[in-house]
Amino acid sequence: MTTIFLTKTNCTNCGKQSTFERLDRVYAVKTPEIVSAILDWDFFKFSCHNCNHMVLIDYPTVVVDEEQKTIIQYCADGNVDVLSMQICSLISEGVNLSEYRIRVVSDIESFVEKVQIVSAGYDDRAIELMKYMNSPFEDGDIQFNYEHMIFTKVGHESYTKVMGIQVCRAKTRGAFSFSKSVFILRIVCSFSISWLHCSS
Secondary structure (H helix, E strand, O other), X not given: OOEEEEEEEEOOOOOOEEEEEEEEEEXXXXXXXXXXXXXXXXXXXXXXXXXXXXXXXXXXXXXXXXXXXXXXXXXXXXXXXXXXXXXXXXXXOOOOHHHXXXXXXXXXXXXXXXXXXXXXXXXXXXXXXXXXXOOOOOOOOOOOXXXXXXXXXXXXXXXXXXXXXXXOOOOOOOOOXXXXXXXXXXXXXXXXXXXXXXXX
């Protein structure tokens, strides 16, 4: 089941201590509202109870999608011990790992992206392939290279858009900001939609 832990944290603005709800495991089918919070970028947000200052609190978590048979592990520093503990906790709850695809991500935007792809019923391998195929070959084009492309659903399912987003990663678990993309790359591939819905 989805597990919630209460963690105390000090506000970076006023210094007052507040309680923050940390969700170490999320079961997508049983708690769709939490999945919506992830997709809306609200999952890691915390507002101080004293001054209402909002920050992102970055912590490891795992999403289990029972319908799509996918597990998405998130750990910012890729700590093997933390990732192993996440898997052990799922095994102890009776999750049969042989039935699931497991994805590991180490940054928040990739975590949100993976959850969005899986929630939409798409195959993330096809998405990654499309991103790679449509990334520029010039080494100097940093803004729109493969590492900076993020999948997002826009409009009808007759095509897919991949969006380049620049993200400032805060090392201090403080507030973050991202700029809107100046460029949206429209991918119209005859094979893409069938790949998006293919099974593992």
